[in-house]
Amino acid sequence: MEQCLKKPKLDTSIKEGETEILVNNANVFYNPVQEFNRDLGVAALTAFIKDIQEQKTERNTKKEDGITVLEALSATGLRSIRYAKEVKGIKQIVANDICAKAVESIKKNIQHNGVENLVKPSHEDATLLMYQSRKNKFDVIDLDPYGCPTIFLDGAVQCVSDGGLLMITATDMAVLAGNSPETCFLKYGAISLRSKACHEMALRILLQSIASHAGRYGRYIIPLLSISVDFYIRVFVKVFSSHIKCKENATKIGMVYQCTGCESINTQPLCYKKSTGGYKLTSSPYVDQLCKICQHKQHEGGPIWLGPLHDEYFVNNLLCNLDNIKLGTFKRMVGVLNVIREELNVPLYYALDRLMSIVRCVTPPMLIFRSALLNAGYRVSYSHACKTSIKTDAPNEVIWDIVRAWEKNNSVKRDKLSNDSPAIKILNAPTTTNISFDIHPLANPISRLNKLTRFQQNPTVNWGPGTRARTRIDLENGVESSKKIKNQNKNSRKEKAHITNDTEEIKSL
Structure with missing residues (x-):
């Protein structure tokens, strides 16, 4: 009797934007939740090319055929093919992957979409390709790895052209958000803190890491857009060469201090720039051992990027160009970019619900709290990373004065608070600022008035980073092996090895 053969899995097609890719569920990585990520890449690349063309027109320089793009970790090739079909002004895109199966998928999808003239498949180790x-x-390098991107940064900052664009994604948010500070230091060279502002801190840790890698080669970065959405962060930075400008990194990178009680945040740059030229070190310690607000100890994190997260001109260009691009996540992108445009250039933020939770008080409406800050003469904005965020240039003392003023009309049962709790220390302290809760005309931001989709929607069925690729690559021998096959009978092999070792020991005796 003839053995029945298994029916091979047929390729199915997935359409995103103007691209249709053929995927085999057995060995191809595709995450539909990342459509916003890819749409953002299309929009950013379009704005970047437009900016280059405008600069060349102003300088009356000869326009070249287009820019070159490297997608170092391409998987199915979807992103590269979308760039080829949806972005004008590209000369060549290299879609690279270390996995042979992925490269075969890339070749198939390139042919299926008819972009052989623009997209070139590559089967190479990403770091080696960048060094070569x-x-x-x-001109542009796109890095979207599973997890941490830092192993690729050294090559990326060296092989991007002067004034070129790096588009980098990180999905290891548990590490960046403070759950494992020692691992964060190992990977990014910075200590992460558990904070309500952890998503912005993640962005600033990644930018610090990129800036540090670039600085070793006399290069510096200018962040164009830094965004935290869903389960990942993504940054778009320009890279330039200048040894003098590199020295300014010391003024844009610094430490962050967070109280363990009231969670008040303070930041300190590593250096200050003198008005007469040169640099001077900051005085240390920057904060007292005990917090001025609640007398609790403080944690030190960082170093993090303290400079701007976004370039206002670039964000405005992005918004202006969106109407000319067909994007599946258009509505959400308009909302997020508008919130980013309204963001203050102030490091980190507080979450209103967390502030009131610390003193065990009912949370005021966002408009009232924002009005109190504006009435006190300070600026305030949302952060795109948190729906309840308070990003302000007001000192910590003023923020807690507002909390105390609100508590007077919404009394807390103090007999239920312990004497050493931060709430008691905060509520018993005197108020030094005149607080008014009258609604300020600027308290309601334009993005909210226009009812834009500002913050991430509820998770869908496919929400999450997906699973890591099942195929492992042996770089020394150039062999691909399935993790599942490699781990078959692992326990029994260990037992046999243990028995063999015991037998050899007995024989030797």
Whole structure:
């Protein structure tokens, strides 16, 4: 009797934007939740190319055929093909992956979409490819790894052209958000803190890491857009060469201090720039051992990026160009970018519900709290990373004065608070600021008035980073092996090895 053969899995197609890719569920990584990520890449690349063309027009320089793009970790090739079909002004895109199966999928999808003239498949180790491209640099490098991107940064900052664009994603949010500070230091060279502002801190840790890698080669970065959505962060930075500008990194990178009681945040740059030229070190310690607000100890984190997260001109260009691009996540992107445009250039933020939770008091409406800050003469905005965020240039003392003023009309049962709790220390302290809760005309931001989709929607069925690729690559031998096959009978092999070792020991005796 003939053995029945298993029916092979047929390729199915997935359409996103103007691209249709063929995928085999057995060995191809595709995450539909990342459509916003890819849409953002299309929009950012369009704005970047438009900016280059405008600069060349102003300088009356000769326009080249287009820019070169490297997608170092391409998987199905979807992102590269979308760039080829939806972004004008591209000369060549290299879609690279270390997995042979992925490269076969890339080739198939390139042919299926008819972009052979623009997209070139590559089967190479991403870091090696970038090191080999240091002479013939790419104008744009897109890195979207599973987890931490830092192992690729050294090559990326060297093989991107002067004034080129890096588009980098990180999905290891548990590490960046403070759950494992020692691992964060190992990977990013910074200590992460558990904070309500953890998503912005994650962005600033990643930017600090990129800036540090670039600085080793006399290069510096200018962040164009830094965004935290869903389960990942993504940054868009320009890279330039200047040893003098690199020194300014010391003024844009610094430490962050957070109280363990009231969670008040303070930041300190590593250096200050003198008005007469040169740099001077900051005085240390910047904060007292005990917090001035609640007399609790403080944690130190960082170093993090303290400079701007976004470039206002670039964000405005993005918004202006969106109407000319067909994007599946258009509505959400308009909302998020409008919130980003309204963001203050102030490091980190507080969450209103957390502030009131510390003193065990009912939470005021957001408009009232924002009005109190504006009435006191300070600026305030949302952060795109948190729906209840308070991003302000007001000192911590003023913020807690507002909390105390609100508590007077919404009394807390103090007999239920312990004497050493931060709530008692905060509520018993005197108020030094005149607080008014009258609604300020600027308290309601334009993005909210226009009812834009500002913050991430509820998770869908497919929400999450997906699973890591099942195929492992042996770089030394150039062999691909399935993790599942590699781990078969693992326990029994260990037992046999243990028995063999015991037998050899007995024989030796």
